[in-house]
Amino acid sequence: MNRMTKKCAKEEICEDMIIKILDFLPTKSLIKFKCVSKCWEKYIADCRCRRWNQKPYLVGFFCQHSEIQRELRFFSSSQSVIDGTFDESLDNLFHSNAHLxxxxxxxxxxxxxxxxYYVYNPATSQLLVLPKTQICMEDDEYNPPPIGFICKVDNPDNKDIISFTIVRYAIPAKPLQFALQLAVTIESFSSETNVWTANKIILDVPIRLFPCTLTKSPSASVIDGVFCWYDDSLQITVYDSIHKSFWDLKLPEDxxxxxxxxxxxxxxxxxxxxxxxxxxxxxxxxxxxxxxRNRDAVWVKKYVGNVRSTVLQCPEDFGVEGYPHIELNNMVIHPTVPHIFYLGFQRNIISYDFEMDVAQLVNIFSGCPTMKRYKLFPFEWYQWPRRLR
Known part of the structure; x- marks a missing residue:
């Protein structure tokens, strides 16, 4: 190859192409390649900054039929049909008796x-089957044990690998279900130890434990190691996985x-x-x-939206012509934008912006059961593939 050919070949590898290639590499490789040149050091610094600024590549929610487990669909915040590769990978996610x-x-x-239980990464099709739980917690189909799930990055030097924790607790069997409980059994799983552990916590203040139905809150909200569930008794139960304490959090007084x-x-x-x-x-x-972690909850009213009024202003846009009213069956909050909710009614799913009072149609399930039979799960998917610890 002569000098002119070498020069042309060098010019063909543009900056954008180099950055795209680097985006696919794991963190350890990026660290090694920083010493190639000053330009590469700049490219890698920009790449790592983009990679770990916690901006999701895809945000939306999963929708699963409560009885037909294979009836699983994903909707992104910008479109109702997502990339074919991602969608096809979901076909192998469930067998006939599996629940999201x-x-x-x-x-x-x-x-x-x-x-x-098993954990699945839709980006890489990685499937991790977990050991059998210690506590069976056998309940009827409509009274499952409350479960919380959180994945997080533990090692700042290698953010391609994450660990996860699962927490669940037992609901007392009837007729003791509505009695004051002096203790609660917490069972948790850590990917770092790969074992289930069960602990009995003596409560400072006795509380009643109620079932957490599929239509109320399909999973716990987890913030800074604190798991929160909403149950049928108009209370929020809270478990602090760091300080190993359990209590009930009061709802808004108004x-x-x-x-x-x-x-x-x-x-x-x-x-x-x-x-x-x-x-x-x-x-x-x-x-x-x-x-x-403050047991004296302070709630602030943020939004009030008359969804029915907004939808019925243009009933033909939402497929509800002739309906005198609509009944919302379920909802889920947008994972990164708090003033946007996804709401289900009749056979429709809409997104509703509380700040703008704007509703947009996401999907109509024609010929399917009403939204009462579906569960919604918020979801964030990041641009880079990651591996489970």
Missing amino acids: VAASNGFLLCNVKKVH MERGIGCGYLGSSAGGLYFALNIIFKGTVIVWYLASNI
């Missing part, structure tokens, strides 16, 4: 017959009780509670202003 339980940091937690369905979710690092006032078609959203 939770999603965290780009990974999905699934369970089979309540005692077998909440209109007994007239709607509640939802608990986290977005942009904050905890939010939403009340769906069914007969009004209105949703009220509160934000937890106090520290997540």
Whole structure:
């Protein structure tokens, strides 16, 4: 190859192409290649900055039928049909008895017959089957044990590998279910130890433990190692995995009780509670202003939206012509934008912006059961593939 050919070949490898190649490399390789040249050092610094600025590549939610487990669909925040490769990988995610339980940091937690769990990475199709749980927690189909799931980066020097934790607790069997409980059994799994551990916690203040139905809160919200569940008794149960303590967190005092369905979710690092006032078609959203570990909760009302009124202004756009009213069946908060919720009613899913009072149609399930039979799970997927510890 002569000098002119070498010069042309060198010019063909443009800066954008180099950056794209580097984006596919793991962190350890990037660190090694920093010494190639000053330009490469700059490229790698920019690449790592983009990679770890915690901006999700894909944000949306999963929707799964409560009885037909293979009826699983994913919707992104910008489109209702996602990339074919990502979508096809979901076909192998479930067998006939598997349920999607939770999603965290780009990974999905699934369970089979309540005692077998596995974690799945849709970006890499990596599947990790977990050991059988110590506590069976056998309940009926509509009274599953409350479960929390969190994935996080532990090693700042190698952020391609993450660890995860699963927490669940047992609901006392009837007729003791509605009695005051002096203790609670917590079972947790850590990917670092690869074992389930069960601990009995003696409560400072006795509380009643109620089931957490599939339609209320399909998974826990987790903030800074604190797991929160909303149950049927209009209370939030809280487990601090760091200080090993368990208590109940009071709901907003000005909440209109007994007239709607509640939802608990986290977005942009904050905890939010939403009340769906069914007969009004209105949703009220509160934000937890106090520290997540403070047992005296301070809730601040953030948004009030009359979803029914907004939708019925243009019923033909939402496929509800002739409906005198709409009844919201379920909801889930946007993982990174707290003022946006995904709401299900009839056979429709919409996104609703509380700040703008704007509703947009996401999908209509034509010929399918109503949204009462579906569960919604918020989801964030990041641009880089990551591996489980």
